[in-house]
Amino acid sequence: MKKIFVTLAILALAAAGGFGQGVIKIGAHWPLADQGSVEASKAAQLAVDEINRAGGVVGKQLQLIVVDDEGNGAKGVAALERLVNVDKVDVLFGGYASGVEAAMIPSLKKYGIVTVATGAASSVVENGLGPSPGSDFYFHLHPWDYDQGMSYAQGWKDIQAKYPNVKIRKIFLAYEEGPFGKSSWEGIKSQYGDGYEYDGASFKSALMGGSDYSGVIQAAKDFGPDLFIWAGYAPDALPLQQQAKAMNFNPPIFLGAPPAWPADIGSSPLTENVMSYGMWASGLNDKNAQSKKFYEAYQKAYGVAPTSYFAPLSYSGIYILAAAIEKAGGVQKDKLIAALEQTRYVSPLGETITFSPSNVIKHQGIRHQKILQWQNGKQQIIWPFDYSTTTPVFPKPAWE
Amino acid sequence: MQMKRKTIVPTTSSTRALVAGSAGLVVAIAIFLWKPTVLVYGLQRAGLYAAIAIPMALVLGIVHIVNLSHGEFMMVAAYLTYFAAKLLGLDPLVAMVPVSIVMSVFGFAVYRLTIRRALRAPELNQLILTFGLGIALSQSINLLFTSQSWNLSLDYVTSSATVGNYSFGTYDFVFVVAAIVFAGGLRLFLTRTRMGKAALAVGQNPRGAAIVGIDVDRAYAFVFSLSVGLIGLMGALFLTKQAIFPTVGGPYTMKSFCLVAMAGVGNITGVLWGSLALGLAEVAMTNVRALRDWSSIVFFVIIIATILVRAIRERKA
Numbered sequence: 251m252k253k254i255f256v257t258l259a260i261l262a263l264a265a266a267g268g269f270g271q272g273v274i275k276i277g278a279h280w281p282l283a284d285q286g287s288v289e290a291s292k293a294a295q296l297a298v299d300e301i302n303r304a305g306g307v308v309g310k311q312l313q314l315i316v317v318d319d320e321g322n323g324a325k326g327v328a329a330l331e332r333l334v335n336v337d338k339v340d341v342l343f344g345g346y347a348s349g350v351e352a353a354m355i356p357s358l359k360k361y362g363i364v365t366v367a368t369g370a371a372s373s374v375v376e377n378g379l380g381p382s383p384g385s386d387f388y389f390h391l392h393p394w395d396y397d398q399g400m401s402y403a404q405g406w407k408d409i410q411a412k413y414p415n416v417k418i419r420k421i422f423l424a425y426e427e428g429p430f431g432k433s434s435w436e437g438i439k440s441q442y443g444d445g446y447e448y449d450g451a452s453f454k455s456a457l458m459g460g461s462d463y464s465g466v467i468q469a470a471k472d473f474g475p476d477l478f479i480w481a482g483y484a485p486d487a488l489p490l491q492q493q494a495k496a497m498n499f500n501p502p503i504f505l506g507a508p509p510a511w512p513a514d515i516g517s518s519p520l521t522e523n524v525m526s527y528g529m530w531a532s533g534l535n536d537k538n539a540q541s542k543k544f545y546e547a548y549q550k551a552y553g554v555a556p557t558s559y560f561a562p563l564s565y566s567g568i569y570i571l572a573a574a575i576e577k578a579g580g581v582q583k584d585k586l587i588a589a590l591e592q593t594r595y596v597s598p599l600g601e602t603i604t605f606s607p608s609n610v611i612k613h614q615g616i617r618h619q620k621i622l623q624w625q626n627g628k629q630q631i632i633w634p635f636d637y638s639t640t641t642p643v644f645p646k647p648a649w650e
Numbered sequence: 651m652q653m654k655r656k657t658i659v660p661t662t663s664s665t666r667a668l669v670a671g672s673a674g675l676v677v678a679i680a681i682f683l684w685k686p687t688v689l690v691y692g693l694q695r696a697g698l699y700a701a702i703a704i705p706m707a708l709v710l711g712i713v714h715i716v717n718l719s720h721g722e723f724m725m726v727a728a729y730l731t732y733f734a735a736k737l738l739g740l741d742p743l744v745a746m747v748p749v750s751i752v753m754s755v756f757g758f759a760v761y762r763l764t765i766r767r768a769l770r771a772p773e774l775n776q777l778i779l780t781f782g783l784g785i786a787l788s789q790s791i792n793l794l795f796t797s798q799s800w801n802l803s804l805d806y807v808t809s810s811a812t813v814g815n816y817s818f819g820t821y822d823f824v825f826v827v828a829a830i831v832f833a834g835g836l837r838l839f840l841t842r843t844r845m846g847k848a849a850l851a852v853g854q855n856p857r858g859a860a861i862v863g864i865d866v867d868r869a870y871a872f873v874f875s876l877s878v879g880l881i882g883l884m885g886a887l888f889l890t891k892q893a894i895f896p897t898v899g900g901p902y903t904m905k906s907f908c909l910v911a912m913a914g915v916g917n918i919t920g921v922l923w924g925s926l927a928l929g930l931a932e933v934a935m936t937n938v939r940a941l942r943d944w945s946s947i948v949f950f951v952i953i954i955a956t957i958l959v960r961a962i963r964e965r966k967a
Contacts (some may be wrong), residue, residue: 284797428944456892461695497687
């Protein structure tokens with residue numbers, strides 16, 4: 251009996267070892283209570299499944315191990331420690347909140363494992379990572395905050411040049427009173443430039459227990475902007491639009507800039523012709539085969555359509571990583587870094603993703619956002635014109 | 651036959667009420683002349699705060715327990731209403747009745763399983779219990795439905811009126827109506843019905859009530875269920891205007907607790923006045939450019955000031 255037990259144990263260990271040798275482990279972290287992160291995680295798994303079905307990478311299967319960082323810095327660090335020391339992952343992936351990523355920087359630098367990051371827009375993270383060569387292991391896909399601000403300023407400049415009826419002289423920002431809103435207010439003033447007249451006012455986000463936007467809307471009405479931007483969170487979207495309608499506030503451009511939108515916001519008549527910032531819109535499916543392929547595959551796998559740009563971004567990240575591992579012949583750090591540097595990936599987001607130096611780090615992926623508009627219940631891309639799927643509706647018609 | 655003439659001597663409390671009322675009227679006129687929308691939105695916000703806080707005041711006044719899961723019950727009701735709207739096609743204003751009934755039953759179950767067992771425990775234990783209940787509710791919803799916010803897009807919530815150059819939303823007066831109905835309805839219930847009088851007696855003196863034959867446990871269960879049923883109504887109303895997500899109830903638990911603390915134990919009228927003061931102050935500050943960022947703080951400043959004044963008065967007495 252004892253002999254049988256020992257034999258079985260040896261066989262099991264051999265099998266486990268064999269399995270471990272045939273697997274490349276990708277360790278990812280996201281706040282899984284957030285819908286955008288859930289979609290990112292699912293999209294990453296979709297990419298892994300597709301790659302494995304096609305034979306894997308360098309003869310091995312990919313294994314995605316996801317740990318919930320709960321949107322908390324300390325939990326993010328714990329997630330990283332677990333992925334590295336317990337799960338013994340080969341590469342790191344994912345990320346969403348800047349605060350969590352910032353907390354993880356010391357540990358990321360300590361281990362120096364090749365990391366493809368999907369989140370973290372704040373340049374605080376970039377400054378924490380520091381310049382090359384100390385941060386060369388880190389490949390950042392999401393645009394930094396200053397990238398985003400500059401792209402919006404360029405976008406509005408290009409739109410006004412192409413569509414002479416679009417005239418923007420006065421910009422009003424309604425911003426939530428926390429760090430996200432305040433940094434948006436400071437960013438707009440510094441990045442949009444001197445050609446505009448600015449005003450702004452803060453509000454308490456519904457996410458923090460607020461429920462009334464009358465103060466900011468009245469201030470905006472008094473200012474009379476051409477472009478009204480609100481920077482808050484998803485729960486603010488519809489109530490703000492409802493209150494704007496009730497107060498008869500209808501600027502030529504009404505634009506929302508939350509990190510994510512409510513799932514069914516597009517179905518509200520009030521959202522018609524509202525603009526937003528983002529990296530992807532489902533309207534791109536009509537123009538871009540990669541977007542359509544990803545969208546349909548996601549829908550088939552999970553029964554629902556993706557709503558957040560984090561889904562195609564995360565999907566792209568896995569394919570980028572897989573291609574680099576294939577090129578490098580494995581996960582050896584220096585070879586993998588060299589292979590990632592040569593990335594040219596045609597993504598479902600529309601652009602071809604490459605890595606180039608940003609203000610601080612050496613490996614920055616996407617450098618801009620897009621300007622979107624809801625038209626007929628579907629989000630369409632207005633700018634950049636290379637990816638645009640429609641022309642802008644300007645001025646915004648009366649609230650429906 | 652000589653009729654005895656009744657001489658009405660104005661009491662100190664009625665003088666105070668007259669003075670307070672007059673001052674309030676002057677303030678209201680001043681606000682209206684400055685910015686009519688401040689008065690409108692201040693009243694509406696006051697209505698929202700009061701309607702949510704009144705059920706908590708009821709439980710504190712009768713059962714003598716602070717329900718720190720109060721906002722989470724509202725959140726659960728809002729989710730139930732959302733599903734009633736999406737799956738059954740019921741408008742929230744219709745769904746609020748069955749949701750309220752379901753919530754009452756849920757409240758009864760929660761009382762029997764948890765609250766009842768902690769009534770004789772130290773107050774800290776009671777606070778921890780209800781706090782834990784709140785976390786359990788919000789985390790359960792989070793696990794089931796994620797943290798993504800959900801909305802209903804309803805035409806009637808954007809109804810508006812125009813006075814001069816000012817346009818303002820009128821739908822939110824529904825919260826004012828709800829607060830008045832809750833306050834008035836509870837007053838009638840507690841003073842005119844047998845169950846209400848029994849509950850009032852239990853709230854004032856549970857031991858004495860038990861001695862005269864009132865079933866104290868039954869009164870507590872009824873009041874707790876009624877409170878959860880009322881907050882269930884508010885959950886449905888809340889959904890008509892606000893996005894819902896698992897932690898949406900937390901800030902309202904805190905505000906309700908502060909309002910109830912400010913008004914005094916079981917003082918529903920005090921909750922109304924407190925809500926009015928806070929609603930107007932908050933909205934007024936958001937309309938003054940230099941004070942916008944301070945509007946959240948005014949809430950706590952008023953509460954701290956009220957509690958300090960009360961403490962000083964009690965000390966003098």
